[in-house]
Amino acid sequence: MSYAHLDAYSRLLRGAHEAAATGRAWPQPPRRLITASWQRSLEAGIDPESKSAPLVYDASLIGDMRRAHPLRPLLPLINQTLSSLADEVMIVTDGDGRVLWRRGDHAVMRRADHIGLSDGHQWAERSVGTNGIGTALADRRPVHVYSEEHLLRVLHIWSCSAAPITDPDSGAIIGCVDVSGTSRNLHPATVALVAATAKLAETQLALRMHERDERLRRRYESxxxxxxxxxxxxxxxxxxxxxxxxxxxxxxxxxxxxxxxxxxxxxxxxxxxxxxLPTPSTTPATLALTFLGDGPPRATFGELDRPLSLRHAEILALLALHPHGLTAEQLSFHVYGDEGNPVTIRAEIHRLRAQLGDAIAAKPYRLTCPVEADFLEVRRHLSANDPRALARAYTGPLLLRSESPELRRERDELEAQVRACLLRHGSPDELWAYAQTCNGRDDYEVLERLADLPPTDPRSAAARSRLCA
Known part of the structure; x- marks a missing residue:
């Protein structure tokens, strides 16, 4: 792209960015990938005027994280593959966008220090908004983010190309490789080289996995x-x-x-x-969670049947929504946001495990038993597009009093999807069931539909009464 085209695109982006930052309609939105990322970032509460990525690992912790990370043996390969970009900054993160390794031009790295593009800082979208690392991890594909495409204004002098790295063994994203530089010096085609580097790392991980598998098979066959x-x-x-x-x-x-x-x-x-082993054991008890509506959250597990504190309900809801598990840091962020403390979460988990025993495993924290939850049942009915079952199952918002950022998003999405499904496909019986929930009770569009029922139908009179109230 020529400098003239870059200048024109920058002007378009500046207009869109100013509109997005002030909550106005975007006159000419950027490309679809960036528009979607801006929306996710703004919904996550990212401030475009923030100055730096947050520091999540200090020097006392990052050494252990590096030694334990599966990408550590591949660093020489990654460095060699990207050696032609020595004038930029090369970053390798873990699967949550936390910077583990960095190398490159010293002058550029000194500038990068000012924005937290350095060891121990987190570049997930939920931390700093649209950026190469965070958006590549969120979209699970290579991306190039140019200058004003970043949501943070302080990043507009930077461009970055990044690609996620997927572990062929677990299928999980375990890291991201990124090259960052000043906006005009880093060509968009750099993303192709970065993507090839990530694929090369995945190939090496697959080879090592197959070697481990073969050694294990030989032991087994003996x-x-x-x-x-x-x-x-x-x-x-x-x-x-x-x-x-x-x-x-x-x-x-x-x-x-x-x-x-x-x-x-x-x-x-x-x-x-x-x-x-071929001998089956007894089926484990099922953990049943009742978290919808305005009643107290409740859990049933084996002979245990009791109400839960809001905090314990939040933790169990998050673990049910993330069956592969969450670290203490992730749980803390999902429950408390940026102000969270993993130590507090560990203490709460300890209290929960005193009640539920080995139903909760650690490293990462996860549920180890079958789970039945009313909000998961609602999700299944939404996927099946079954308004009758949906109206029976949905008794109100998920954990109505929760201020957890993650659960608020889940609650709002679930409410919006249920309402849309019932308005589109629901019968009067199903709309009436929704009108008994705390949000449905005063829903103007739902009540209008019910008010149009024959005058002899008592639901029509009730709906008209609410509309006039």
């Missing part, structure tokens, strides 16, 4: 009688299931797995993996 079925540490089925009845991967619940028929089988550690 066993007499080969008891059980061989699983990787992440639950991939490696040997002992020739018919493929178990599928490619099984879900762990502590030292057990839940099979397709609902039965539970025990696991035995084996040489860095597991053996799925």
């Amino acid at each position: 066993l007499r009688g080969r008891p059980g079925i061989l699983l990787s540490a992440t639950g991939r089925v490696l040997s002992g299931d020739p018919a493929g009845d178990l599928g490619e991967r099984l879900r762990f619940t502590g030292r057990r797995v839940i099979l397709a028929d609902g039965s539970v089988a025990p696991l035995e550690p084996f040489a860095g993996g597991f053996l799925l």
Whole structure:
């Protein structure tokens, strides 16, 4: 792109950015990827006038994080592949956008220090809005973010190309590689090289995974009688299931797995993996959560049936919404926002585990038992587009008193989707059921629909009364 085209695009972006920052309609929105990212960032409460990414790892912690991270052995490969970009800053983050490694031109790195583009700072979209690292992680694909495409005004002198790195073993995004520089010096085509670097890292991770698998299989094949079925540490089925009845991967619940028929089988550690033993155990108790409506949140687990504090309900709701688990830092952010303290979350989890036992596992925190939750049931009915079941299941907003940023988003989205589905497809019975919820009671459009029922229908009179109130 020529400088003239860049200047024209910058002028368009400046107008859109000023409109977005002040809540006005955007006269000419930027490209779709950036527009979607701006909307996510503004909904997350990002201030365009913020000056820096937050520091989440200090020097005493980052060393341990680096040593434990699976990308550490691949750093020489990543550095060599991007060596032609020595005049810029090369960043490698973990899967949450936290900077673990940085190298590049010293003058550029000194400028990067001022905005937190350095070790231990977090560049997820929820922390700093639209940027190469955070948007690549959010969209799960390589992106180039140019100058005024950043939501933070302080980043408008920067451009960045970033690509996520997916672990072929777990299927989770474990990191991101990014190259950042001044807006005019970093060409948009840089993203192709960064994407190729990420793919190369994934290929190396896959090769190492296959080598581990082969060593594990050789150990397994040396066993007499080969008891059980061989699983990787992440639950991939490696040997002992020739018919493929178990599928490619099984879900762990502590030292057990839940099979397709609902039965539970025990696991035995084996040489860095597991053996799925053939003797089934008893099915674990189901954790039932009742979190919709204006009543107190309630949990049932085995013989336990009791109301929950709002904080414990928030934690269980978040774990139910994130079945792969959350770290203490992630849970703290989802519950308290930027003011959260992981120490507080750990204390609350300790109290919850005193009630629920090993239903909650650690590292990361996750639920290890079958879960039935009214809000998850509503999600299923929405996916099935079943207004009758939806009207029966939806008794009101999710954890109405919760101020958790994550749960507020979930609550608002669930309410909007339920309302839209019932207005589009619901019968009078289903609309009337929604009108009994705290938000539906005064919903003008729903009441208008009900008021149009025959005058002999008592629901019509009730709706007209509410409209006139």
